[in-house]
Amino acid sequence: MKKFFVTICVFISGLSFAQQTEYVDFKRANGMLNIVLDSSMVKGKVWYNLDMTKSADSIFLDAVNMTFKNVEISVGDSSTQKLDYSNVDNKIYFKYPFQKNQAYTIYFDYSAKPKQALYFLKRENAPQVWTQGQGKYTSHWFPSLDDVNDKIIFNLSTVKQSEYRFIANGLNTINSPLQDGLVKVSYQMQKPMSSYLLAMVYGKYNKKTKTSKSGIPLEYYYYPEDSLKVEPTYRYSEQMFNFLEEEIGFAYPWQNYKQVPVHDFLYAGMENTSLTIFSDAFVVDEIGFNDKNYVNINAHELAHQWFGDLVTAKSGEHHWLQEGFATYYALLAERDIFGDNYFYYKLLKSVLELSRQDLSGNGTSLLDPKSSSLTFYQRGAWVLHALKDKVGDVVFKKAVKNYLEKHQFGNVETADFISQVEKQYGQSLSHFVNYWIKNKAFPYEEAYDILKRQSTFINEYAMVDCEAKTSKCEEYLKYYVSDEAKVKVISQVPELVTPEVFNNSFKVRQAISKHVTKIPESIKSDYESLLNDKSYITVENALYNLWVNFPLERSKYLSKTRKTIGFSDKNVRMLWIVLNLNTPYYDADNKQVLFDELKGYTAEKYNTDVRIKAFNYLNLMKSCSEECLSNLEKAKSHHNWRMVKFAKELSEKLQQK
Numbered sequence: 001m002k003k004f005f006v007t008i009c010v011f012i013s014g015l016s017f018a019q020q021t022e023y024v025d026f027k028r029a030n031g032m033l034n035i036v037l038d039s040s041m042v043k044g045k046v047w048y049n050l051d052m053t054k055s056a057d058s059i060f061l062d063a064v065n066m067t068f069k070n071v072e073i074s075v076g077d078s079s080t081q082k083l084d085y086s087n088v089d090n091k092i093y094f095k096y097p098f099q100k101n102q103a104y105t106i107y108f109d110y111s112a113k114p115k116q117a118l119y120f121l122k123r124e125n126a127p128q129v130w131t132q133g134q135g136k137y138t139s140h141w142f143p144s145l146d147d148v149n150d151k152i153i154f155n156l157s158t159v160k161q162s163e164y165r166f167i168a169n170g171l172n173t174i175n176s177p178l179q180d181g182l183v184k185v186s187y188q189m190q191k192p193m194s195s196y197l198l199a200m201v202y203g204k205y206n207k208k209t210k211t212s213k214s215g216i217p218l219e220y221y222y223y224p225e226d227s228l229k230v231e232p233t234y235r236y237s238e239q240m241f242n243f244l245e246e247e248i249g250f251a252y253p254w255q256n257y258k259q260v261p262v263h264d265f266l267y268a269g270m271e272n273t274s275l276t277i278f279s280d281a282f283v284v285d286e287i288g289f290n291d292k293n294y295v296n297i298n299a300h301e302l303a304h305q306w307f308g309d310l311v312t313a314k315s316g317e318h319h320w321l322q323e324g325f326a327t328y329y330a331l332l333a334e335r336d337i338f339g340d341n342y343f344y345y346k347l348l349k350s351v352l353e354l355s356r357q358d359l360s361g362n363g364t365s366l367l368d369p370k371s372s373s374l375t376f377y378q379r380g381a382w383v384l385h386a387l388k389d390k391v392g393d394v395v396f397k398k399a400v401k402n403y404l405e406k407h408q409f410g411n412v413e414t415a416d417f418i419s420q421v422e423k424q425y426g427q428s429l430s431h432f433v434n435y436w437i438k439n440k441a442f443p444y445e446e447a448y449d450i451l452k453r454q455s456t457f458i459n460e461y462a463m464v465d466c467e468a469k470t471s472k473c474e475e476y477l478k479y480y481v482s483d484e485a486k487v488k489v490i491s492q493v494p495e496l497v498t499p500e501v502f503n504n505s506f507k508v509r510q511a512i513s514k515h516v517t518k519i520p521e522s523i524k525s526d527y528e529s530l531l532n533d534k535s536y537i538t539v540e541n542a543l544y545n546l547w548v549n550f551p552l553e554r555s556k557y558l559s560k561t562r563k564t565i566g567f568s569d570k571n572v573r574m575l576w577i578v579l580n581l582n583t584p585y586y587d588a589d590n591k592q593v594l595f596d597e598l599k600g601y602t603a604e605k606y607n608t609d610v611r612i613k614a615f616n617y618l619n620l621m622k623s624c625s626e627e628c629l630s631n632l633e634k635a636k637s638h639h640n641w642r643m644v645k646f647a648k649e650l651s652e653k654l655q656q657k
Ligand SMILES: [Zn+2]
Pocket: 001, 002, 300, 304, 322, 323, 326
């Protein structure tokens, strides 16, 4: 999973008291689902194949707030018989004298109205349904196992309206038309996975298919109106897929790879087996690609298909085996695209964040299940980078390959990985493990030393420093230093920006728009050229700063940007409306329409990011009245925790006034 923000994330998995995996092995689950859109319910006919490894008189599945009927069992190949069961404490217990080494099939019908893990939404007035199993528990919508340690082959089917798509894990094997525009759809998996990776999406989508070098079908889903956004959104997907297969050295383990954007997702993306679901906030056009693209999330969720899905951490203590690996391999894939400087700069940024976390007293051992996302993701990635530096590329790569081969479709802990590296390396790594993994403190000085040894760019970046302004600072902006170093100088001494500095890349120009907020006449016309940049962030910053600095020319700036919507959160459009409303002589007879448009963006049908922006602007203008207040009230019970948190805080603030 990849979070939007680095937050304190407590992820605990596999905290199971009854170790059911010791006596029963669930092999396969087939579910024929009925997704009831009107009542936000799911009903299903399910059968589970299982083997007993020890005798027992009862076994269970996790099933939160579900009702059951027609519960039956068959022993081996015999015919079915009624099965005694009880449904308590969010579990269904099947009672039967289960015998060691015997195979059974259990059948049942269930229905549920899930409060989490399965979400029913409306997007552009059409229904959209999607799931999120990690951290939310699949057992809210499909009777399954909260314990990650029993891996199952899941096959989902449904009957759907022909104009909608149903997408699930595995290969779409059946698509048979029935009467009345209905179609039966089935998906089948070949290999087992943990229950939290079970997923489905139901909605209006088109699809584009490519094939990897190794012959794996790559399916890119998109909303029917977004055909022009497919290329920028999914840019580099094939390259990254081919790169990771080669780099990891273990063939992609599933039948295909599907990626589906959904409305108002809880996170940035989620690595369900063979079916990554991601936030449609990452569906971008050509310009949006420059500001906030899907490349990193894309690579991260793809890397999880091996690290997380193929080998799964036994418990929260070893969570870094998923997030640290996904973060590091995503970074390697990005290095292949964006180059070495990009790679080292990101590693440097995480050293700085980790050392800041330690200084504020929030650092933890990497093996602490209560670690922050920063620790699991960035420190985890750093451990791999430092380890590779220590043992060498060849040893590291061989060890990763052996680790995956040995534990494929199973569960792992830290020692499983380390022992494979030690085997190849021929020496004990216990000192390394204590220092980099177990210790509370992150060894940031050593990390920094590694970077300085590996990259001349990092040395230059460290050298360029204008915290105390020197005569050199002007020179830095004139002559060749990296873009990152120039951005640093501009952030430290924005008054040094001269017309020549505008002749730099869009990254440097973006830094000017951000840090040069007092615009001297000498750079005015250059500054105005920022409004033409292919970056919605630059345009938003520049529009605001120009409007503030040159009151007499506000009409000019507003006219120039009146057709720009901006990023998926409508950043330029909303700023434009607010500035327009505050420019009395401009567009005078259109104010009410524009104000209504802004209010409209607080409505439920928009993404959380759009709504938060609109609420913030209305609050700033002290204009959050009836419609806005009623939308704010509704937002408090939204499925997205960011929306809820924001709505509660703003409500409280408004009441205090
Ligand atoms: Zn992740």
